Amino acid sequence: MAQQPSPRPTACLALADGTLFFGHGFGATGETTAELCFNTAMTGYQEIMTDPSYAGQIVTFTFPHIGNTGVTPEDDETADPVAAGMVVKWDPTVASSWRATQELGDWLAARGRIAIGGVDTRRLTRAIRQSGAPHVALSHDPEGNFDVESLVAAARGFAGLEGVDLAKDVTCAQSYHWNEMRWAWPDGYLPQTAPKHKVVAIDYGAKRNILRCLASAGCDVTVLPATATAEEVLAHDPDGVFLSNGPGDPAATGKYAVPMIQKILNTTDLPMFGICLGHQMLALALGAQTIKMNHGHHGANHPVQDKDTGKVEITSMNHGFAVDSQSLPEGILETHVSLFDGSNCGIRMKDRPVYSVQHHPEASPGPQDSFYLFERFAAHMAARS
Numbered sequence: 001m002a003q004q005p006s007p008r009p010t011a012c013l014a015l016a017d018g019t020l021f022f023g024h025g026f027g028a029t030g031e032t033t034a035e036l037c038f039n040t041a042m043t044g045y046q047e048i049m050t051d052p053s054y055a056g057q058i059v060t061f062t063f064p065h066i067g068n069t070g071v072t073p074e075d076d077e078t079a080d081p082v083a084a085g086m087v088v089k090w091d092p093t094v095a096s097s098w099r100a101t102q103e104l105g106d107w108l109a110a111r112g113r114i115a116i117g118g119v120d121t122r123r124l125t126r127a128i129r130q131s132g133a134p135h136v137a138l139s140h141d142p143e144g145n146f147d148v149e150s151l152v153a154a155a156r157g158f159a160g161l162e163g164v165d166l167a168k169d170v171t172c173a174q175s176y177h178w179n180e181m182r183w184a185w186p187d188g189y190l191p192q193t194a195p196k197h198k199v200v201a202i203d204y205g206a207k208r209n210i211l212r213c214l215a216s217a218g219c220d221v222t223v224l225p226a227t228a229t230a231e232e233v234l235a236h237d238p239d240g241v242f243l244s245n246g247p248g249d250p251a252a253t254g255k256y257a258v259p260m261i262q263k264i265l266n267t268t269d270l271p272m273f274g275i276c277l278g279h280q281m282l283a284l285a286l287g288a289q290t291i292k293m294n295h296g297h298h299g300a301n302h303p304v305q306d307k308d309t310g311k312v313e314i315t316s317m318n319h320g321f322a323v324d325s326q327s328l329p330e331g332i333l334e335t336h337v338s339l340f341d342g343s344n345c346g347i348r349m350k351d352r353p354v355y356s357v358q359h360h361p362e363a364s365p366g367p368q369d370s371f372y373l374f375e376r377f378a379a380h381m382a383a384r385s
């Protein structure tokens with residue numbers, strides 16, 4: 001039997017070091033540049049693509065079957081995809097799920113996001129692990145015409161994420177009130193139906209499920225834009241302040257967020273809780289430092305140890321920067337560590353209800369081990385009232 005000719009490549013991924021990957025384009029056509037990371041989660045591709053923390057990044061999925069359950073608006077973490085593009089091993093099949101309202105490719109196309117299928121994602125992931133998250137250009141042309149030299153030049157021209165504040169691009173334009181609860185509950189957990197605690201949540205690129213978890217732990221949540229000042233936060237007379245996840249370099253976003261956090265810490269005794277970028281900026285405000293990681297942590301099976309209890313949580317992670325635990329000043333305790341590489345995953349003030357974690361306790365990577373962190377925030381606010 002005559003062999004079928006392999007289809008002409010319609011997408012090209014160019015790394016700044018000149019390495020090229022050809023494959024099949026889906027989603028939008030055109031060209032985009034970004035930093036490339038890999039995510040090891042087996043499910044949740046839609047939540048990943050719509051997590052604002054992924055702004056400025058293209059995601060390589062190490063799990064080969066991506067897209068085969070389509071997309072549904074219920075799974076959006078924000079209204080639009082925020083990750084710059086996606087790289088997958090197999091082209092998505094026709095969506096097979098009773099929840100699907102659209103094919104992944106159509107959804108990406110309607111939202112201007114480029115994807116490439118048919119890539120040796122194992123080889124690509126090994127390259128990322130060895131040399132660090134590369135700068136890349138991704139092109140999708142149905143005619144298959146690629147100027148590879150200009151693509152490599154575009155990858156080299158990408159400025160990277162260090163020193164870049166992306167929170168201002170993804171934060172809300174205006175404050176709003178949030179009261180929707182989460183849909184899935186940890187075993188035996190009863191949702192708090194009557195909100196008891198007034199929380200101001202600062203949106204540096206907040207995922208919706210974080211806001212749902214706060215509401216479910218009994219918080220009446222007012223969301224404020226990233227550039228909110230301490231005066232604007234305190235004008236709401238909150239019982240607690242929450243610092244959200246978000247994209248980019250914490251040191252850059254911290255230029256306006258850190259003074260705001262410091263002012264609240266210096267002028268009030270309010271409980272404060274931060275997640276991911278919020279964790280990193282709280283650490284900066286307390287005098288610690290953050291560093292860029294080689295290839296970051298992105299996945300849904302990251303073991304994290306709670307140093308207070310010794311318990312291990314299986315967590316979702318998505319970060320390319322980390323708090324340098326060596327830089328934590330006196331009075332700031334390390335509460336959680338990654339069991340993959342020992343990097344910092346949580347801090348708290350020794351004598352105040354101010355704490356934060358690097359992982360994503362709102363995500364449900366199968367287990368829901370980390371939800372207690374929201375209940376702890378509510379308990380701190382209850383103890384104060």
Ligand SMILES: NC(=O)CC[C@H](N)C(=O)O
Pocket residue numbers: 053244245246247248249250275276277278318319320321322
């Ligand atoms: N998920 C997040 O909040 C990410 C924080 C930060 N942008 C990082 O990459 O480390």
